[in-house]
Amino acid sequence: MTMKLKLIFGVTECKSTVQDLLIIEDVSTSVGPRNYGKMKDFVVDTIRNISISSKKTNVAFMVFSDTAEVVFHLNTYRDNKTSIMEAIDSQTHTGGNSFLGDAIKLATSEVFTETNGDRSDVPNVVLLLTDGYSDANEDVRSSIDGLKAKAEVFVMTVTDQVDNTTIDLVASSPALKHVFHIDASETARSIKNVTSLQICTDHMGR
Template sequence: MSTSVNQSEYEKVKSLVLTTISNISIGPTATNVAFMVFSGRAEVVFHLNTYIENKTSVMEAIGSQAHTGGSTFLGDAIKLATSDVFTETNGDRPDAENVVLLFTDGESSADEDVRSSIDELKSKAEVFVVTVTAEVDNSTVDFVASSPSLNHVFRIDAPETANIVRNVTTSETCATIPPVANTAD
């Protein structure tokens, strides 16, 4: 978690993610989940095919993540999702729609990296952004989210967010939960 996201906000993100995971079916022909963080550096915690039939392991891996603080590498996370997560080698299925749930405040240590790489990610996945702090860089958040941003950007504290996230992840999609950054940053 970046320093712009506090421990309480981080715990809200983990809670929403874990609740979401508990409500979906994980399997080779159901939803597959990948998880990334991008605080200090962008890294894939696990790929789409790591826990393909084990919801408990998915939840344990996410639940064990700790708030670490540090700079936010949103651009690197976007590049990594595009080049590493959404590949057939790592479990991307050509017959499944890809969804990214990005938890962030929109802050980034290198805005140019975000702007130069987001279009490629949007060509592979529908990007939903859940903002996690009171202070949000709305221009970055709106730019990163799929269009129209009104239908793709939500506040973590908004009452409807949990239902929206559940609906997004229970449709016939391959859900990826990358950058729990800036929120899991």
């Protein structure tokens, strides 16, 4: 996203960007109930700070473990932040294996489509919360380029032990700007910048 500056009156005006945001939660056994609780609380707090409406940010939500599931699409709760927060808050830690590749394929084929609310004129952003472990790494490698072609991918690691190789593969480049840890002091601010980014225009007199 390019930030354009126009100098006219000496006043700074800011407006929130519009985006289609997909949040993907890893609910597999390796994440664990305690880390999952932190993950869910973080996501709900993140949603609370986003301007959500049909003309602003739209949100979709997925979970994955043995299988991947779209809990709701970009156009399911387009004008209802409360329903989004309730749907995310009601999600539980199911446990099971971790098929990250299936989640990536489903996001690419089903979430970012016009039928399910994807808007062609706004940026697509993915926030993936995971430890990076997958029971089918080949599926991750073969499918991630398709998702990256449609969206900018940010990864939040949620455990102390993570698969850095897979995380760096999944995240958009550079990884330094697209990978965060849930317990890092700067993460909340960084994710807020990603999901509630403002473009500011400085106006100065001539």
